[in-house]
Amino acid sequence: MTREFAGYLRKDGRAGIRNEVAVISAIDSLNPVAAKIADLVRGSVLVTDLFGRKMGGKNHAIRIRSLTGMAMNPNVGAVLVVSLHMPSALSVAGPIAESGKDVEIVAFQDVGSTLKAIEQGARLAVKLVKACSTQRRQAVPLACLTLGVECGGSDFSSGISGNPAIGRAADLLLDQGGTVILSETPEIMGAEHILARRAVSREVGDKLLQCVREMEMLAKATGFEDVRASNPSADNRKGGLSTLAEKSLGAVLKAGSKPLQGVLDFAERPPGVPGFYFMTTPAPACESMTGLAAGGAQVIVFNTGLGNPIANPIAPTIKVTGNPFTYAQCPDDFDVSVSDIISGGMTLEAGGERIFREMLDVASGKKTYSEILGITQSTIQVLGPSV
Amino acid sequence: MSSKGGEVRVLMIMHPADNVAVCLRPLEAGEIIQVMHAGKTLSIEARGAVPLGHKVALSQVARGQKVIKYGETIGRALKDIAAGEHVHDHNIADYEGVTP
Structure with missing residues (x-):
């Protein structure tokens, strides 16, 4: 029986079966913006959750671990984090960057408008998809x-x-x-x-x-x-x-x-x-x-x-x-x-x-x-x- | 668990240690079904109607004895159960809830 599959080998030694850019909304109020970006950019995949503000303790820890864990899944080639402001974006993007994965951020309040956030996010996601697409599958x-x-x-x-x-x-x-x-x-x-x-x-x-x-x-x-x-x-x-x-x-x-x-x-x-x-x-x-x-x-x-x-x-x-x-x-x-x-x-x-x-x-x-x-x-x- | 010569299987036994089988079609009272179990051919006579997906006893299970499916105890008999009898919540209960 086959002992190998054709996957995308990652820097950390793990291997993906897909090579997509994850567009992650770090906060529920930016979910629709993240969805618009993912809609515009082929090769991206949307990750959202219905909560994200004012959660404490273990609740908060599980949420961060879940979002960063999905981003660090080897199926993801690179990540765009979309959030309301920089601190909440960094709480998710920080651990992803530490893992060595390429990650970009759109912080709504720094960009200033919905359409600008969509535009900036789409530009960043396009760039990430372009870079990811040079990766080839190999025997894993x-x-x-x-x-x-x-x-x-x-x-x-x-x-x-x-x-x-x-x-x-x-x-x-x-x-x-x-x-x-x-x-x-x-x-x-x-x-x-x-x-x-x-x-x-x-x-x-x-x-x-x-x-x-x-x-x-x-x-x-x-x-x-x-x-x-x-x-x-x-x-x-x-x-x-x-x-x-x-x-x-x-x-x-x-x-x-x-x-x-x-x-x-x-x-x-x-x-x-x-x-x-x-x-x-x-x-x-x-x-x-x-x-x-x-x-x-x-x-x-x-x-x-x-x-x-x-x-x-x-x-x-x-x-x-x-x-x-x-x-x-x-x-x-x-x-x-x-x-x-x-x-x-x-x-x-x-x-x-x-x-x-x-x-x-x-x-x-x-x-x-x-x-x-x-x-x-x-x-x-x-x-x-x-x- | 295998069927012979492409016959349509009627009873499915999940593990050689099991004393119940699952019906892959409804059984009518009095029907006689042949089934391979632990290397032997058993002949099971349905002692009543048994619906699709429900269990039938492969051998006698005395009151308080273990009912085995998947090779594990799924419960104990609440009363004596004869081979070919419908095995369900009317005559078995969770292991811990029954005194042997």
């Missing part, structure tokens, strides 16, 4: 690849076709020295003890259990009902899921079967040792994928039983379904179907190989449907209100 070992695994719109098929097939693909990548990140803390509840047993050390296992406890406390403090009592949901039960452990085991399958190497905070990059990691994130797909991309995942494989169109702007998102009815209804939403596992006698191994091959193709430049259609959104986890 698969060990440079970090895969994020995601599922949404889960149904009866998720745990028996899509997720276990993605797990086979994840194992193939891990065998090549690559990295796989599983996320969505609420989705592992009920199976956390089983996952903790796969940890490489007691410390890692304990950290995983701690993540789950913290997410449960956060849920209770936010006014949610008990996750353990309200799951599986009525829909889940109708689809045949009987217990929380069964539901969560089906979700965890998509990360493969290898030892758990470490537990990451939201948007935290794995510490250099390849292997399987868990990242603590909320369950909604946009937030989860933002955490994965900021943590350095160059590609995401997203299983959906019932359908869910969203993708990450930085990490191309391969849509997979294992539900034959869903696939028949909307084949042009899925980059890979493994629905023959249910309807045509396809083995999980064959499904895993199909996903793995698509992942290699996408890593080398093949476009995903969501990339072509631009169905992307970044959203950063919020731990508390802005004031």
